[in-house]
Amino acid sequence: MSSLSPMFAAASPEALFSALDSAASHIMYQVIYFEMTEINSILSIFSRAPKSRYSAGNRMFANPWAFALRTSGSLQRRALRSIMTMGDSVEGPVGQPGRDAVSNASRKGDQSRQRILDAALIEFGAAGFKSATTRRIAERANTTLPPLNYYFGSKEGLYRACAAEIVERFERANHDAVAAARRTIEAASGPEEARGALKTLMAASVELILGNETYGLGSGIIARELAEPGPAFDIFYDRLWLPGIERNARLISRIKSEPEVSAESRVQSILLVSSIPSFHTRRIVAQKAMGWSAIGAAELALVTKTLHLQIDRI
Structure with a gap:
């Protein structure tokens, strides 16, 4: 009081x-x-x-x-x-x-x-x-x-609150997949367990970013912060992007049986993390190139399958 x-x-x-x-x-x-x-x-x-x-x-x-x-x-x-x-x-x-x-x-x-x-x-x-x-x-x-x-x-306070809201929605939507990945990392599991956890993470990201309005509502703010970092950049970086990169890099490193996370594994992680938002940003181009009138369940399944094939090649 x-x-x-x-x-x-x-x-x-x-x-x-x-x-x-x-x-x-x-x-x-x-x-x-x-x-x-x-x-x-x-x-x-x-x-x-x-x-x-x-x-x-x-x-x-x-x-x-x-x-x-x-x-x-x-x-x-x-x-x-x-x-x-x-x-x-x-x-x-x-x-x-x-x-x-x-x-x-x-x-x-x-x-x-x-x-x-x-x-x-x-x-x-x-x-x-x-x-x-x-x-x-x-x-x-x-x-x-x-x-x-x-x-x-203030206006900036509201803008930063929007960024925090976007992060919290991401965290809720990806909670199960992130929790499973964390357990896999902490348990010192083998390469195939790490591969499975990474596939689960990517499938959850595809569903959230391409198949859910939650991402669409905040995608404009995210795109602007990526193009020209502003008051919300640190919130996205510290709470969303960096944790995702590090988590995926550790899983990739585990798949490759590395003694520690290499620079190559971290780059692979960044490419994986950034590929789905980039696909969303350019979805009009993707739909036209693929002859898709919309991105529905079948299209999401194909995107997920393709990402899983990439993970299998690691």
């Missing part, structure tokens, strides 16, 4: 309304631009206060929500109503008023953040980091600039 919490804990419900002022306009954007721990702290204090404190003039109120709505300003009332639609009712009991509100707000916040990321992947992929605008990204995400700045801090 942040350093603001002790201040809230010592404050009366009436004094807490002023603290809500800075967050009220943000809450109305469907995302609570205030630390969730602080919102929870405020609401918990409301629920613990004696009933005698929930009074205004000669009126007594059954719970802190009713008191808050009666004694706050219009902006605060709109903020409080936004919270209450996600949690406890004004008329109902207030056992733990912050829990449902914060839980639902957190889910809505996650959804809002993901919408912005998905929109940014498209905009940055199409226009590049320099030309894409945060305003256009916000419009595509059906939101406004404050949520974008809240979650990502």
Whole structure:
């Protein structure tokens, strides 16, 4: 919990309304631009206060929500109503008023953040980091600039978050194949086991890059970072490209029974790793040259088989 919490804990419900002022306009954007721990702290204090404190003039109120709505300003009332639609009712009991509100707000916040990321992947992929605008990204995400700045801090922060999102999608899609390759390497398996693990990795890469929209969504950003390294290059290199090169190089070296990874094995790994993204980038040329109207299951199988034949020749 942040350093603001002790201040809230010592404050009366009436004094807490002023603290809500800075967050009220943000809450109305469907995302609570205030630390969730602080919102929870405020609401918990409301629920613990004696009933005698929930009074205004000669009126007594059954719970802190009713008191808050009666004694706050219009902006605060709109903020409080936004919270209450996600949690406890004004008329109902207030056992733990912050829990449902914060839980639902957190889910809505996650959804809002993901919408912005998905929109940014498209905009940055199409226009590049320099030309894409945060305003256009916000419009595509059906939101406004404050949520974008809240979650990502800046345009560069959003761009780097897009790179991290692409890497995480790759990691999820290739998890089983990578885990199997890692076990093969760590177990000091023989050449044929290493060959099988490398084939599995390449088959998974073909499916992900050529047969899955996940790669297509981020391919524009990846292509631009390869052509002109920018703010996301280090994320791709450190978390995606270099680990893939080193993993494949170790498997190739194992296939060749080398005492240690040679420069030749590392070059072979780079060629393998880069061949599939290059095929994707030039898929229009490939389709025309092969007479393919599209790349479907049969075409993916042929690409995979050809890569496996290359691995058999190692």
